[in-house]
Amino acid sequence: MKLNKIFKNTLLVLAACLVLSACATKKEVATDIQGQMQGDVYTGTDTVEYLADGVPDRVFFATNESILTTASRETLRAQAAWLRKNPNINVVLEGHADERGTREYNLALGERRANAAKDYLMTYGISSDRITVLSYGKERPVDSGSNPLAWSKNRRSVTVKAN
Amino acid sequence: MTKKILILLFILIPINANALIEVDITRGNLNPLPLAVSPLSIDEESRKGFEKILKEENIGSEISNIVENNLRISGLFNPLDKKAFLQAPDIANLKPRFEDWNLIKAQALITGKVNYIDDKLRVEFRLWDVLAAKEMMALAFTTVPNNWRRVGHIISDKVYERLTGEKGYFDTRIIYVSEEGPKTQRIKKLAIMDQDGANNKFLTLGNELVLTPRFNPASQMVTYLSYFKNMPRVYLLDIETGTQEVVGDFPGMTFAPRFSPDGKKIIMSFAKDGKSDIYTMDLENRIVEKITNHPSIDTSPSYSPDGKYITFNSDRSGYQQIYVMKNDGSDVKRISFGNGLYGTPVWSPRGDLIAFTKLHKGKFYIGVMRTDGSGERLLTENYYQEAPSWSPNGRVLIFYRETKTNSKGEGFSAKLWSIDLTGYNERQIKTPTDASDPSWSSLLSN
Numbered sequence: 001m002k003l004n005k006i007f008k009n010t011l012l013v014l015a016a017c018l019v020l021s022a023c024a025t026k027k028e029v030a031t032d033i034q035g036q037m038q039g040d041v042y043t044g045t046d047t048v049e050y051l052a053d054g055v056p057d058r059v060f061f062a063t064n065e066s067i068l069t070t071a072s073r074e075t076l077r078a079q080a081a082w083l084r085k086n087p088n089i090n091v092v093l094e095g096h097a098d099e100r101g102t103r104e105y106n107l108a109l110g111e112r113r114a115n116a117a118k119d120y121l122m123t124y125g126i127s128s129d130r131i132t133v134l135s136y137g138k139e140r141p142v143d144s145g146s147n148p149l150a151w152s153k154n155r156r157s158v159t160v161k162a163n
Numbered sequence: 164m165t166k167k168i169l170i171l172l173f174i175l176i177p178i179n180a181n182a183l184i185e186v187d188i189t190r191g192n193l194n195p196l197p198l199a200v201s202p203l204s205i206d207e208e209s210r211k212g213f214e215k216i217l218k219e220e221n222i223g224s225e226i227s228n229i230v231e232n233n234l235r236i237s238g239l240f241n242p243l244d245k246k247a248f249l250q251a252p253d254i255a256n257l258k259p260r261f262e263d264w265n266l267i268k269a270q271a272l273i274t275g276k277v278n279y280i281d282d283k284l285r286v287e288f289r290l291w292d293v294l295a296a297k298e299m300m301a302l303a304f305t306t307v308p309n310n311w312r313r314v315g316h317i318i319s320d321k322v323y324e325r326l327t328g329e330k331g332y333f334d335t336r337i338i339y340v341s342e343e344g345p346k347t348q349r350i351k352k353l354a355i356m357d358q359d360g361a362n363n364k365f366l367t368l369g370n371e372l373v374l375t376p377r378f379n380p381a382s383q384m385v386t387y388l389s390y391f392k393n394m395p396r397v398y399l400l401d402i403e404t405g406t407q408e409v410v411g412d413f414p415g416m417t418f419a420p421r422f423s424p425d426g427k428k429i430i431m432s433f434a435k436d437g438k439s440d441i442y443t444m445d446l447e448n449r450i451v452e453k454i455t456n457h458p459s460i461d462t463s464p465s466y467s468p469d470g471k472y473i474t475f476n477s478d479r480s481g482y483q484q485i486y487v488m489k490n491d492g493s494d495v496k497r498i499s500f501g502n503g504l505y506g507t508p509v510w511s512p513r514g515d516l517i518a519f520t521k522l523h524k525g526k527f528y529i530g531v532m533r534t535d536g537s538g539e540r541l542l543t544e545n546y547y548q549e550a551p552s553w554s555p556n557g558r559v560l561i562f563y564r565e566t567k568t569n570s571k572g573e574g575f576s577a578k579l580w581s582i583d584l585t586g587y588n589e590r591q592i593k594t595p596t597d598a599s600d601p602s603w604s605s606l607l608s609n
Binding site: 099101102103107109116119133134135136139140141143144145146147150 | 345372506570599
């Protein structure tokens, strides 16, 4: 699904804001009615579980995208630090898509999202041997709603302990 | 191996080549042809014989009901109410009183007879042109009694073919994914049924997620995606024996499988490192070939009926669009250029069209376009629908549709639907559970 113009502009403004580190204005710019999305990326914590204190288990994506947001990268760095401290733990990265796409494309998209997370963990020193990627496409939504907020929660990559 | 179901077929009387009635299949049929399907006549001894084996009180009526139902759901015919029939089935089969059938406005008449002979089911039927007062076709079948539903489907196919000039699609099956449970934890099983919904059977138990089953056009084999041991892989299943095997030895997810038209290859996607490419595997020598090589997502491949071309969807342009290439992966051409996203291209068995799913401004469409991308025609619009599969004669598309949930996330359902290529005759196909990912078989008998 294409981002509509408002979302696109919002993202641009937001990106500019982040580049300038002018985060004081962040809240005014890009919060939706429920305050849980920026652009169409989920920023809430409703569905998030924790691998350890301060280590969220999942990152969220924009529609049809697999680019990691600033928040996602922060989450993944925390995961990488935790994985470095726990060298015996292996993980499965489960990639997911929302329901607004064809099933087969979504399987591929879920794989691409999980791989984006995997690549980031690897750049922070986690061996690819410890990471398995598993795409569920649109098969395992966490939120059964048919609305943009529910879809944003479902576009995710979740890091799950494999052992 | 496929168990051969033997149906002997005799032509009773040479077909009259100059029949008058003809049904034009190419336009949306708003005036379905009125026709009368007389119950097949049956003598008391045969009736009792079949009642004992098949637990059907009157197999003659039951077979005619199958024919009547098939012809009705095709949308091309309007079977008249049996209560209005003036002539008894046995006499009508010998020599219809055409004035009587004319009186109730029937333009065609189907009559027939069922016999129980040497533990076999023998069925003869005749198709009559009421206005011309002529016999158009007469055929007889002998088979094992358990095949009685198939006899009804074969009669329907013969009538359809005689009146439209094109092969029918009634003696066919649908394989699909049965769905149960909450949307966040769906239990999915492979299921198979006759095209009219009868003989539904589950092929897997629901222990692992299964998706996208597709028939081999040349046999009763199926390829599908299974999450067995949490490893999404393409599998091959023999419906007759129940044996299954994983297709190829790929270090990652394989998905979106389909057979080549000759049934000798499987074409599918393999996902690795965030990119999905299209591969084929020869089922005889197990040789794997990489067909596309691009950092994008290339998936949902489907062969042209002559096997020379492949259509697929790719997001190499930035968004999901439909492409056509030669079967060796050369000459890749984008063919979808309308507004929105395009996916799940499926080549028509007639070769001239590609059916697809389109997403535009939050709505999903099932449509068709010519193989060069021209002549795009949207057949149906809905909140969510996708994955069309062609009837073997290329006249009907089956697909699945999901409902929008309410504000509490309730009310989700997934159902199978079909629609004519003309855009008319949209109807839900009843299944015992929710259903998705339908795939239509070839004609079981030719």
